Amino acid sequence: MKGRSTEEPQGGLPRNYLRASLLLLIAETPAHGYDLLEQIAQLGLRNVDPGGLYRALRVMEQDGLVASWWEHSTAGPARRSYKLTDEGVEWLHAWAGALREGRRFLSAYLTRYDKIVEETSTEIHVTENLTS
Amino acid sequence: MKGRSTEEPQGGLPRNYLRASLLLLIAETPAHGYDLLEQIAQLGLRNVDPGGLYRALRVMEQDGLVASWWEHSTAGPARRSYKLTDEGVEWLHAWAGALREGRRFLSAYLTRYDKIVEETSTEIHVTENLTS
DNA sequence: GATTAGTAAGTGTAGACTACACCTATCTGG
DNA sequence: CCAGATAGGTGTAGTCTACACTTACTAATC
Numbered sequence: 001m002k003g004r005s006t007e008e009p010q011g012g013l014p015r016n017y018l019r020a021s022l023l024l025l026i027a028e029t030p031a032h033g034y035d036l037l038e039q040i041a042q043l044g045l046r047n048v049d050p051g052g053l054y055r056a057l058r059v060m061e062q063d064g065l066v067a068s069w070w071e072h073s074t075a076g077p078a079r080r081s082y083k084l085t086d087e088g089v090e091w092l093h094a095w096a097g098a099l100r101e102g103r104r105f106l107s108a109y110l111t112r113y114d115k116i117v118e119e120t121s122t123e124i125h126v127t128e129n130l131t132s
Numbered sequence: 133m134k135g136r137s138t139e140e141p142q143g144g145l146p147r148n149y150l151r152a153s154l155l156l157l158i159a160e161t162p163a164h165g166y167d168l169l170e171q172i173a174q175l176g177l178r179n180v181d182p183g184g185l186y187r188a189l190r191v192m193e194q195d196g197l198v199a200s201w202w203e204h205s206t207a208g209p210a211r212r213s214y215k216l217t218d219e220g221v222e223w224l225h226a227w228a229g230a231l232r233e234g235r236r237f238l239s240a241y242l243t244r245y246d247k248i249v250e251e252t253s254t255e256i257h258v259t260e261n262l263t264s
Numbered sequence: 265g266a267t268t269a270g271t272a273a274g275t276g277t278a279g280a281c282t283a284c285a286c287c288t289a290t291c292t293g294g
Numbered sequence: 295c296c297a298g299a300t301a302g303g304t305g306t307a308g309t310c311t312a313c314a315c316t317t318a319c320t321a322a323t324c
Contacts, residue, residue, distance in 0.1 A: 011227065012146050012234025015281065015310085024241065027248055034301050043244070044237050049283060054302055056281095077290040077301045095143060096245045102144025103238040105176050106231055109156065112175070113228045116159055147282085147310065166272050181312060186274055188310095209272045209319045 010045075014102050016095070018056045021045065023084065023092045026066060032079035033057055057082060065091050142177075146234050148227070150188045153177065155216065155224045158198060164211035165189055189214060197223050 014020070025031065025039050033054050040048050057080075060066045065088035072078045084092070146152070157163065157171050165186050172180050189212075192198045197220035204210045216224070 010230075010282085011148060012230035012232070013237060014144050014146055014234065016143060017237070018282085020241070024245055024248075028244075032301080033303095037301095044233075044240050050301095051284085051286085051303070051305095052282070055304085058303085075291070076299085079301060092245075093249075096242065096249075098144035099238055099241060099245075100144070101176075102146065103235055103242065105145060105149070106235040106238065108176050109152070110228065110232060110235065112160075113156055113224075113231075116156075117225075142311085150311085164272080165274090169272095182272095183274070183276095183313085183315085184311070186272090190274085207320070208270085211272060 012106075013045075014099060017045075018048070018052060019060060020092075020095050020099065022053070022056055022060065023065065023088060023095070026082050027084055027089070027092055030081055030083035032071070032081045034079065036082075060088070064088075144238075145177075146231060149177075150180070150184060151192060152224075152227050152231065154185070154188055154192065155197065155220060155227070158214050159216050159221070159224055162213055162215035164203070164213045166211065168214075192220070196220075 010017075021040055021043050022036055024043075025036055031039070033050075036057075037048060037050055037053055040053070057066065057068070061068055061082070064085055066082045067085050068080045068082045070078050071081050142149075153172055153175050154168055156175075157168055163171070165182075168189075169180060169182055169185055172185070189198065189200070193200055193214070196217055198214045199217050200212045200214045202210050203213050
């Protein structure tokens with residue numbers, strides 16, 4: 001096996017899950033990157049890559065989905081905070097639609113998967129042969 | 133906006149959805165590519181790229197997840213049929229786990245999304261185009 | 265017997281995302 | 295003074311996808 005193995009790291013997540021997650025969190029409350037890095041675990045995401053997160057934010061800004069400003073606040077290093085733009089809101093709605101589709105797909109898939117698991121586990125387990 | 137737009141083609145689907153779908157269908161019944169191409173719509177997938185499908189099958193074979201043989205059968209062109217290997221079965225189970233995680237993520241996400249939509253829609257602020 | 269449509273299986277390639285490794289700067293507490 | 299937390303970032307290889315395109319055999323029609 002080269003490269004792809006039986007393991008599944010974050011395999012079941014949809015494309016752009018980072019983007020979508022960040023946009024949702026920012027929609028709830030404007031925030032800065034490090035903050036989002038901690039909040040994002042609430043959505044069930046473990047071991048989120050900080051670099052990827054910051055990068056995603058910058059690209060989202062380039063795409064006009066969020067707007068940022070620096071906060072040289074009370075204590076600690078300066079932070080770049082983000083809020084949604086109108087376009088960002090649109091994107092959020094559009095993707096929520098896509099994600100709903102995605103969930104529908106997953107449910108269809110898993111229902112069907114469960115069915116064959118059930119069936120094959122009641123069999124006396126034959127299935128082998130034809131070798132080659 | 134460059135490249136990425138508000139549109140969401142198959143955006144909500146998990147990575148490897150093609151691979152996963154094919155493996156499930158083959159697990160149900162061994163089949164050839166063209167057949168799978170037609171069956172796959174049952175899972176809610178529209179406009180599946182035939183090239184991608186055939187390619188996925190070959191790569192899956194290289195990865196040892198499926199085994200193929202030619203059928204120079206009754207009528208029409210020869211067809212290459214596929215069945216799962218033991219490793220393919222493992223992969224299917226492992227990936228089903230990942231997809232279940234994925235669904236959990238989507239549900240968490242959508243619940244949270246729906247909450248903010250509800251909140252912001254009770255404000256005067258119209259916000260039409262909910263969820264599509 | 266030539267042409268078209270349907271069945272079947274592919275290749276080439278650019279662009280997008282992810283994952284992992286790595287780097288910089290500021291501030292606080294011991 | 296310096297370790298660790300806070301904060302933000304770059305480089306890059308590998309992987310997937312989407313779209314466009316090609317080949318071949320068979321059956322029916324003109």
